[in-house]
Amino acid sequence: MSTPQEPYQICVRCVMDTSDPWIRFNRLGVCNHCTEFLATRVAVTAYQHRRPQQAESGLNALFEEVRSKRSPGSDHDVVVGVSGGVDSSSVAMLAQQAGLRVLAVHMDNGWDTPIAIQNIYKLIGLPGISYHAEVLHWNGFKAIQRAFIEAGVPDIELPTDIAIQAALHRVAQQRRISIILSGGNIANEGILPPAWLYNARDSRYAHAVLQKAGTPPKLYQSINFGFRRELRCRLLHRIQTLYPLNRFRYDKEAARHNLKQAIGWQSYGGKHCESTFTRFTQLVYLPKRHQVDYRRGYLSADICIGKTTRSEALQQLETPPWAKIQVDQDLAFVARKLDYTPAQLEAAMHSPPSWYSDFPNGERLLGVAYNTYRLLTGRPKASNF
Ligand SMILES: [Zn+2]
Numbered sequence: 001m002s003t004p005q006e007p008y009q010i011c012v013r014c015v016m017d018t019s020d021p022w023i024r025f026n027r028l029g030v031c032n033h034c035t036e037f038l039a040t041r042v043a044v045t046a047y048q049h050r051r052p053q054q055a056e057s058g059l060n061a062l063f064e065e066v067r068s069k070r071s072p073g074s075d076h077d078v079v080v081g082v083s084g085g086v087d088s089s090s091v092a093m094l095a096q097q098a099g100l101r102v103l104a105v106h107m108d109n110g111w112d113t114p115i116a117i118q119n120i121y122k123l124i125g126l127p128g129i130s131y132h133a134e135v136l137h138w139n140g141f142k143a144i145q146r147a148f149i150e151a152g153v154p155d156i157e158l159p160t161d162i163a164i165q166a167a168l169h170r171v172a173q174q175r176r177i178s179i180i181l182s183g184g185n186i187a188n189e190g191i192l193p194p195a196w197l198y199n200a201r202d203s204r205y206a207h208a209v210l211q212k213a214g215t216p217p218k219l220y221q222s223i224n225f226g227f228r229r230e231l232r233c234r235l236l237h238r239i240q241t242l243y244p245l246n247r248f249r250y251d252k253e254a255a256r257h258n259l260k261q262a263i264g265w266q267s268y269g270g271k272h273c274e275s276t277f278t279r280f281t282q283l284v285y286l287p288k289r290h291q292v293d294y295r296r297g298y299l300s301a302d303i304c305i306g307k308t309t310r311s312e313a314l315q316q317l318e319t320p321p322w323a324k325i326q327v328d329q330d331l332a333f334v335a336r337k338l339d340y341t342p343a344q345l346e347a348a349m350h351s352p353p354s355w356y357s358d359f360p361n362g363e364r365l366l367g368v369a370y371n372t373y374r375l376l377t378g379r380p381k382a383s384n385f
Contacts, residue, residue, distance in 0.1 A: 009023075009025060009029075011023075011025065011029065011030060011031035011033070011034060011300075012028065012029040012030060013030045013031070013034050013303070013310070014031065014033065014034040014191070014299075014300035014303050014304065014310065014313075015296050015299050015300050015303070015310060015313045015314060015317060016031050016033045016034065016191060016193075016296060016297070016300050017296065019290075019291050019292055019293065019296065020033070020193040020195050020196065020292075021195055021355065022193070022194075022195055023193065033191045033193060033297075033300065034191065034300055034303070034304055037186075037191055037300075037301060037304050038304055041186050042186065042304060042305060045185075045186050045187075045246040045247070058247030058248055059094070059244055059247045059248045060098075061247070062242055062244055062247045063095070063098040063100065063244075065242070066078060066095075066100060066179050066181075066242070067100070069178055069179060069240075071176050071177065071178055073176050074175055074176040074177050075101065075130075075175070076101045076102065076103040076130065076175060076177050077095075077100040077101045077102070077177070077179065078095055078100055078101075078102055078103070078177065078179045078180070078181045079103050079105055079168055079171055079172045079175075079177050079179070079180045079181070080092045080095060080102055080103070080104050080105070080180075080181045080183075081105050081106070081107065081164055081167075081168050081180070081182065081183070082104045082105065082106050082120055082123060082124075083106070083112075083116060083120075083183075083274050083275070084106075084112065084113075084115065084116025084117060084118075084119035084120045084123075084268075084274045085116065085119075085183070085268075085274040086252055086255050086256050086259065086265075086267075087183030087184070087185060087188060087245060087252075087255075088183035089119060089123050089183075089259055089265060090183065090245065090250075090255040090258070090259065091181050091182070091183045091244050091245060092104050092123055092126075092129060092181075093123065093126065093258070093259065093262060093263070094244055095181055095244070096126050096127075096128045096129050099128070100128070101128055101130075102128060102129045102130070103129075103130050103131075103132060103171070103175060103177060104120070104123065104124055104129050104130065104131050104132070105131075105132045105133075105134065105167060105168055105171050106120055106131070106132075106133045106134070107133075107134050107136070107160075107163055107164045107167040107168075108133055108134065108135045108136065109136050109141055109160050109163060109275075109277075110136065110138050110141065110142075110337070111160075111275040111276050111277040111278070111337075112274065112275060113268060113273075113274055113275065113276055115266050115268045115274070116268065116274035116275070118266060119259075119265050119266060119274075122263040122264055122265055123263060123265070125263065126262075126263065132171055134167040134170075134171070136163060136222075136223065137222065140219045140222065141159065141163070141223070142337070142338055142339070143215050143219055144159045144210065144215065144219055144220060144223070145159060145277075145338060146213065146215070146338055146339075146340075147209055147210045147212070147213035147215040148209055149338070149345075149348055150212070150213045150348070151209045151212050151213060151354060151359070152289075152351060152352065152353055152354035153198075153209060153353075153354055153355060153356055153358075153359070154195070154196055154197065154286055154289075154290045154292055154353065154355070155197055155198050155209075155356060156281055156285070157197065157277075157278060157281055158197065158198065158200045158206070159200075159206075159220075159223060160275075160277075160278075161197075161200040162200035162201070162206075162223055162224065162225050163223035165200065165201075165225040165230075166223050166224060166225040166229075168180050169225060169229070169230075169233045169239060172233075172237075172239045173233065173237050173239065177239075178237075178238050178239055178240060179239075179240055179241075179242060180239065180240070180241045180242070181241075181242055181243075181244055182241050182242070182243050183245060184243055184245070184246075185243060185245035185246050185250055186246060186301060186305070187245070187246075187249075187250050187251075187252070187301070187305060187307070188245075188250075188252055188298070188301075189298075189301070190294070190297035190298035190299075190300065190301040190302075191297040191300045191301050191304075192294075192297050193297075194356070195355055195356070196286070196290075196292050196294070196297070198356035198361075199363075199366070200225070201225065201226055201227060201230065201366065202226075202361050202362045202363065202366055203220070203224055203226040203227075203362070204360060204361055204362040205356055205359055205360070205361035205362065205363075206220055206224070207220065208359040208360045208361065209359060212359070227366055227369055227370070231373065276330065276333060276334065277334060279325065279330065280330045280331070280333075280334045282294045282321070283321045283322045283325055284321075284322050284325075284327055284330060284331065284349070285349055287320070287321050287322065288349045288350065289348070289349050289350070289351070289353050290353045293317065293321050294321070295316065295317060295321055296317065299313035299316060299317070300313070328342075331345060331346065
């Protein structure tokens with residue numbers, strides 16, 4: 001990676017800017033993020049089709065594929081990770097409506113909001129959906145989250161991301177289920193530069209962060225899901241992850257409405273705010289410490305798929321990300337849970353930021369490893385592993 005860019009620049013097509021220190025612009029002022037997003041991510045989803053009808057048939061094809069891969073020895077067809085949020089709840093309900101036997105798995109990291117928990121209980125009341133919860137050991141997980149805050153990196157959600165992957169694959173393997181359905185989708189996850197959230201599968205990096213804070217790296221073992229483990233799951237246990245929400249023109253508002261009608265699901269406001277920690281991270285901590293505003297990534301993706309215009313996006317960004325939440329209340333809650341005083345957490349938030357490239361990591365090696373794997377399995381090469 002090169003050194004961070006100065007002075008300020010913003011893309012002329014999307015709204016990504018030099019808050020990603022390693023953003024690149026072409027001579028017309030268009031950035032690498034929207035260029036790659038349109039060329040590689042949109043191209044493998046329903047958004048590649050111009051006609052909505054063509055786009056809708058993809059979901060049925062995906063469920064047919066799942067039915068054809070049913071393992072005779074299992075009581076379930078798919079594992080679906082559920083958070084109580086709209087994306088994962090929609091996937092579970094769509095699979096259930098398609099007649100699949102769903103095992104809903106929730107990874108409890110201690111940060112669920114009461115609404116998220118209620119939503120999960122409503123969802124698992126549907127016939128055909130069974131439930132399994134994995135609860136993380138709180139003291140160990142708290143030490144990991146504190147280590148990421150103390151290291152100054154923006155990746156404080158990385159331990160949760162990897163713990164979810166570890167839990168879903170562990171359950172799929174134990175129950176002999178070969179398909180994991182993910183709520184991940186390009187329509188809502190936006191553009192996410194590695195500088196803002198680095199890859200959770202790089203164990204060398206995670207260990208370096210823990211070491212800096214003096215946290216025993218062995219704590220990470222219980223939530224780890226690195227390259228070797230992933231390869232074993234994919235090749236030996238034949239576990240595959242599919243993305244139903246990319247197979248049709250997924251509309252979050254319509255999905256919320258459907259969930260409300262079907263199970264009395266409740267909205268919690270904001271993207272990924274089913275967790276208090278996520279809300280605090282995206283709307284307060286990262287904007288203040290790293291000048292990173294996740295809305296910029298979401299809005300840039302929306303511009304690329306035609307859901308909003310660049311001028312509307314710029315207008316939205318004029319309001320600070322924390323404008324609609326009670327910052328002091330969230331700060332006090334997060335501080336108390338992590339055994340900080342609010343003043344200590346506030347001080348961390350105003351300390352100089354660091355980035356993943358400041359720590360030993362396996363980016364180069366894993367990039368080669370994953371691209372070799374993609375080559376062997378006939379998938380396109382990617383710029384990030
Ligand atoms: Zn751009």
